[in-house]
Amino acid sequence: MLVPGGCWTCRLRRKKCDEGKPVCSECSTLEITCHFSDTKPDWLDSGEREKQIAQDIKQMVKDQATKRREKKWSQLENTATQPTTVVARPSPPQQPLVDADSSLSHGMATLMDLDSGEEHCQYTLGSSSDRSSTTPATSVSEVASHPGQQLSSNRRAARSQSSIHTNQSDDDDDDDDDDDEADRELNQAMLYIDYVFPFLSPFYRPQLSEGGRGWLLVLLIKNKALFHTALSLASYFTAVIMAGWEPGSHEDCKVHNWGELQKQQELGIQALQRDLERVNERGVARSLKNSVRCLEGIAQALYFEVAVANTQNWQVHLDGASVLFEQIIQTHANTVERPWFSILASMSPGHMAKHLGHGRHPWAPSQAAFRFMTASLIWNDIIASTALERAPRLQQFHAELLEGPSPALQTEEFVGCPNWVVLLISEIATLDAWKKGMKASGLLSMADLFQRASRIEQKLRSGIVQLNHTPSDRPVSPADPLAEHSFAALGVEALHDFDKLRTTPSHSLSARIWAQAVLIYLSVVVSGLQPCQPEIRASVTDIIGMFRTLPSPLCLRTLIWPYAVAGCLATPDQEPVFRELVDAMGVLQIFGAVKEALSVMSTVWEHRACTNPDTWDIAACFKVLDHTSLLV
Template identity: 40%
Template sequence: MNDLEPVATEPDKDAGLDTSGLNRHSASTKCPPFRGEPTPDSNPDWNSTDTRPSTEPTSSNTHRDSWNSLDTLSISNSSDGKPGDSELDRRFMMFYFDHFFPFLFPFYKPLLLEGGRSWIIELVVGNQAMWHTTLCLSTYFVSVSLDGAISGHNVCKTLAWEKLLKQMGVTFMMLQRNLQEAAPSNTQDLIVKTSRIMGSIIQLQRFEISVGNFENCQKHLGAAIALFKQIIQAAENVTDRGELPTFHGVLSHMGRPLWAITSQPSGAWSSDQAAFRFYSALLIVDDIIASTCMEEPPRLLEYHAQLLTNDRSPNERPPLNLEDFIGCENWVMLQIGEIAALDTWKKSMKKAGQLDMMELVARASAIKQALLGNLARLDAAANTPKTNSLGLFTLYNDQLPPMPGGCTAFVTRVWAHAALLYLSVMVSGWQPGSGGIRENVVRTLALLEQMPAPELLRTMVWPFCMVGCLAAPGEECRFLAMADALVPHRLFGAARKALEIMQNVWKRRNELTIDTDFAACVCSLGYMSLLV
């Protein structure tokens, strides 16, 4: 039962990715063609919608003339579409590598022995779709940084959006072309090309979330998941064993590592291997978080054990260690996925009149014990110093503030307490005043207020929203203060969206019933917001 009806607000307009072979959703509206650019709208399998939020100013010829005279932030569009033809484009790209990427992913610091982050440059320079998408990101980031810092900043803001929209149009065309080229390829080429397209979609998704556009989250996520499954299927066809190929086996079809070290389980990943690992980790997380809002189990649930655990060799790291990518340890994400799957089971059984509450409580208790046990382990290890290979370089490459136990332990702890809240609501319903929920709300809120830097909140948006929706009236101002500390607001789209969801819940607090759940809260704005 959804007690939170969609509010009558002007919906955000954003870019949508749609391919007939991936998913069948279509955008509700189409925008006029991008001026001066061919558009994907000419192909019925693709759809493009305006990415400009309703708060952005509209363009005009006067603004365009002023922009050209300013010559401050214009980005050249080469006629042949080749990346790197403009020196200014290359400077924007380095701005992305040096500043925006670390801003978006502060925990991603791969070891030098694994090849570092050089794959980002290799992949972007060698792939036109990635180049144009990345140029979009950098254009937006610079426009926000310069907003108000120079004369005529409103003009800069307007024209930065125009340039951004044109780059988005190019990106859609490149992705369409790449999909067509990948189809007739041999197995290795198919896996490599498909993984690059998947990465482009996820990067585009992250861009949209960073600017606060969420209406096409499901479409982009569905496309990326479909491509991920195609990659696994292609690798499975080669192994021909009738079972899922190992993640390392999939990576092996993308080429050989740049080098190998005897004492290390893996060598330096090639650019395609490193990119696939990175975007697969983000996709796993996005899928899990989306499942909490869509009342369905994670669509990649069958891959969780293989990718996020290492039961066969407990002393070795799992193929994907999410702590290295998003700052949260695997066990929390695994349990959130299990809660979402259990929630789906509960609702289907209840609808069929077959719900066994004892079985529900037993399965929920196992999840709770896993969360509490790992939290206790985390607390016990809080003062244990960590060693890191080639730690010398962290002195020059660590943008995270120092804190006892490390930032990843702090972030993991916040996620775990939010997972306990999610579990309580799933089992017992919407009871913000109950003892168990109040205890976890107070504890999680206290943790969030201990953040060593406000910007760290961008890595904990889902927990922030979860605890905020269950907050007491007297605690609302504390959540507002945390959101207001994130400046400029235009670079924290997900956190601002989480605050908007909370405020909608607070406004209707007295109307909510025990049947309300977190999915109803998130979708109360009329669409699913991917809070990552």
């Protein structure tokens, strides 16, 4: 059945069409022929001609995706050879190395169709209530997407599976090839552990008494979807670093890394497909282990989307992970008081369970992984809510995980932002959603709005006062020999300075930046986008001053949301500072959402004259690029 309306190309491909003429945005994005006419084409006959046209369009999608990737790869290399300058005009949005199909299809469909050249990743999550006759059945949630990888090469290698996770061939030559491949993959895995993961999560430094980061190695070995996605990220990171080397050098390595990126990406999609199929076949309630493994794979897919600045699919991955997380809690928790904690305890092998909740102690690898994935999911959900104009979807878990004197998770240890600030972001996002809902229904009371905002502001300013009286040079204790780890071997000296973020007490500085940005966010939710408001100007000035004291330009990667919030409210004379902050990052400015944030604020600056406070706010700014930006 064809999708009604739109061009005949989109109908044939069963895509949503915006019906733009003479070329719709879907076909324009993919750079393929747009068959637009008022009459049905004669080749649309449900026969051989239609099948041939469909195959031709699929091949065209693949060919154009290959051309775009090659063009972007060339642009990546050229970026490193150009001198760093502060330009007067805003830079265009940085596109990822990997292309994305811009459309999202919803409904029951094939999880993946790798032979078609278009991968469909559908999170169809259901649960079988087999634990008790009184356990309520979890509603089936359907979320479908295109993971955004139009992969045209290395398909044969991808289908052969990873040599680390399969048996070797009986042939001696094949054995040697498998050994070489396994060696390369293990090397890439260590690059991910040593460089990529610390770069993405520099604040996460679990102490030896907590078991360190050994869980990550266990996860890479046991979870195929996460393993291959991590290797793809390692290849991408290495490619970005190589782009800063001498032009024309290490060409073979660059080509190899690009091939590995595509191959490992596809292997990760295939592995995630199998995990999803197993969960859907057995039901979430029947297998905690399989469900958690699937959650880890989806969370890593979201991690990948953010790292490569792919703006198309993050919401689908976040929704899929959130649905699965909710179902895991609903079907496996054995207490209503502390449901998440009861699941964590069930993962503990024997004697470790009695230590849970009694200070720091070694976590089992499965527990440590579940804690990290939970913290990451809660964090992404809260930051996403500021752009999606809704309360955080997982807000029901905040009381157990983030509140109280001894919360289950300390977000400061994961992302550098303390729990109380994180909770206030959640409260303000909820206030924003409430305000817009009441305004749409004509029931908004400004007195009620100001009263609610005043309570939040009081908590926020009280916290800021305490932060300002917190010493910023207190020593780190206990000292960790692993803290001396250096990135300098990669050839980017700034990475060595960036490592200071993990070894010095930068948490206080980071928390102050976040708190000032949240103060701006609250003001905008109440009064709209008003850069000239004295309180906002003071906060933006304070944030700029703190940005200039960061240990390294690369620290900006951990502060993208405050950077974007402050930047959108910057005055014209402050604009160059925000561009300089990004330029100082060198080639690594394209790894993550930093360039996306700069594109957001640059576009807002262009529209400054027409930013009506009644219609413009932070959420509007985060949608200004014609898609919703996740700035984490």
